[in-house]
Amino acid sequence: MPSATVPFACDPAATRGRLHPEAESAFRSPFQRDRDRIIHASAFRRLKHKTQVFIEHEGDYFRTRLTHSIEVAQVARTIAKHLGLDIELTEAVALAHDLGHPPFGHTGEDALGRLMAPYGGFDHNAQAIRIVTRLERHYAEWDGLNLTWETLEGIAKHNGPVLPPVPYALAEYDAVHGLELETHASAEAQVAALSDDIAYNNHDLHDGLRAELFSTDELAELPILRDCFAEVDATYPGLNYYRRRHEALRRFFGVLVEDVIAVTEANLRDLDPRSPEDIRHAGRMMAQFTPALWSDLKVIRRFLFERMYRAPSVVVVRREVTRVIEELFPFFLTHPEELPKQWRKDVAEAADEVALARIVSDYIAGMTDRFALQSHDRLIGGVQDALRERAARSS
Structure with missing residues (x-):
């Protein structure tokens, strides 16, 4: 019901449907x-x-x-x-x-938006x-x-x-x-x-x-x-x-x-x-x-x-995490082999630099704060310890 x-109001019984047709549930509305x-x-x-x-x-x-x-x-x-x-x-x-x-919230979005500006934006x-x-x-x-x-x-x-x-x-x-x-x-x-x-x-x-x-x-x-x-x-x-x-x-x-x-x-x-x-x-x-x-x-x-x-x-923290995004993006553009295995298949099918940039953007956008920091420390280094020290000093 x-x-x-x-x-x-939108009526689930009158939905415009899904891109891929599928049988609906017997006990849950769409x-x-x-x-x-x-x-x-x-x-x-x-x-x-x-x-x-x-x-x-x-x-x-x-x-x-x-x-x-x-x-x-x-x-x-x-x-x-x-x-x-x-x-x-x-x-x-x-x-x-x-x-x-x-x-990193709107800080991360601002950074990724600037980096993706030549490739269609974010x-x-x-x-x-x-x-x-x-x-x-x-x-x-x-x-x-x-x-x-x-x-x-x-x-x-x-x-x-x-x-x-x-x-x-x-x-x-x-x-x-x-x-x-x-x-x-x-x-x-x-x-x-x-x-x-x-x-x-x-x-x-x-x-x-x-x-x-x-x-x-x-x-x-x-x-x-x-x-x-x-x-x-x-x-x-x-x-x-x-x-x-x-x-x-x-x-x-x-x-x-x-x-x-x-x-x-x-x-x-x-x-x-x-x-x-x-x-x-x-x-x-x-x-x-x-x-x-x-x-x-x-x-x-x-x-x-x-x-x-x-x-x-x-x-201060915004500046540090902006650096994380700004350094990870060009790193993966030039080293796509460092992307996880399931992402490298998309890289192999990428037609041009724009397509590759979108794959890198998708990957970075999906990161959590801690995974982005860990990835940066592992691949580039220099941010996570400084952030921890600053947090400890302010606590």
């Missing part, structure tokens, strides 16, 4: 099956050792791409259920949205499509996970229409299984995208506090959070330091979720969509924050940018 209850395949994918497991902001050895409590994806999925399920959308499709897109991130959303349609090679009859059109659409364009120039990895798949890149994604995918914003705005504050990059008192002066701390202080006077900030951040989290639900419901009432196609062709996102809350969030994001993402200690 479909989990959705509104006419504009979207539930997609979600399950994503959870069991090798790329999903590797997210546990891929960073958000802090790299792996800096602490066990900081978010990784895996814990972040689980938090995004939890928020997305909550919002989707309230709006009457298909919960499994929403969760599938949420769980897959970061599969294409290389090691984009983590496009890379996620490449992973789920090509690079996961476990099934007997096809490469990839053979996900439904709706899940692939959500991964490709949950942040909105994909405008030219389309990243090569996405253009390559779109040519054989068109994803209508010029339109918006389903309501389910849009909810997954806003849930990503909610999750990282909340947990980056947690992680920044744990790293002692700013204080609780500084957070209590920021928009939205100011009211959250005031409510906690009024309800629980004298509450201990750690519980106080946790209660305030809980309320901050709730404010964001409630705002998205209220605005999305208002947008949907205004549009009155009668099908998922009405959502795709609405010409604007349905899932949004209010302008006032979005303005406040931009203040918080500027604070995080200055105090966390560009903190001196973080910048």
Whole structure:
């Protein structure tokens, strides 16, 4: 039975299907099956050792791409259920949205983007499509996970229409299984995208506090959070330091979720969509924050940018891990024989330097933080010990 209850939700019984036809499950919907395949994918497991902001050895409590994806999925399920959308499709897109991130977070993506500029560029959303349609090679009859059109659409364009120039990895798949890149994604995918914003705005504050990059008192002066701390202080006077900030951040989290639900419901009432196609062709996102809350969030994001993402200690580590990517990429281009055996078969079939660069990019993008550091130390040397020493000095 479909989990959705509104006419504009994606109906698993009416899916546009899979690139490779296959018999459907007798007890799982197509979207539930997609979600399950994503959870069991090798790329999903590797997210546990891929960073958000802090790299792996800096602490066990900081978010990784895996814990972040689980938090995004939890928020997305909550919002989707309230709006009457298909919960499994929403969760599938949420769980897959970061599969294409290389090691070292946005630092790694920036480095790989510069290196791949002469070969078609690098984009983590496009890379996620490449992973789920090509690079996961476990099934007997096809490469990839053979996900439904709706899940692939959500991964490709949950942040909105994909405008030219389309990243090569996405253009390559779109040519054989068109994803209508010029339109918006389903309501389910849009909810997954806003849930990503909610999750990282909340947990980056947690992680920044744990790293002692700013204080609780500084957070209590920021928009939205100011009211959250005031409510906690009024309800629980004298509450201990750690519980106080946790209660305030809980309320901050709730404010964001409630705002998205209220605005999305208002947008949907205004549009009155009668099908998922009405959502795709609405010409604007349905899932949004209010302008006032979005303005406040931009203040918080500027604070995080200055105090966390560009903190001196973080910048030093960013510089070191950028070096890892920048040295591994040309090394494998000139020494493809150092790639693992299963990758060397693709190298043998590569038609030119562009094809070889894409293979190297795929390999590096799939690395975890620690494997990238280990590979660099083994093949080139000089980074991992310095990072460990710096982490020990700061602990």
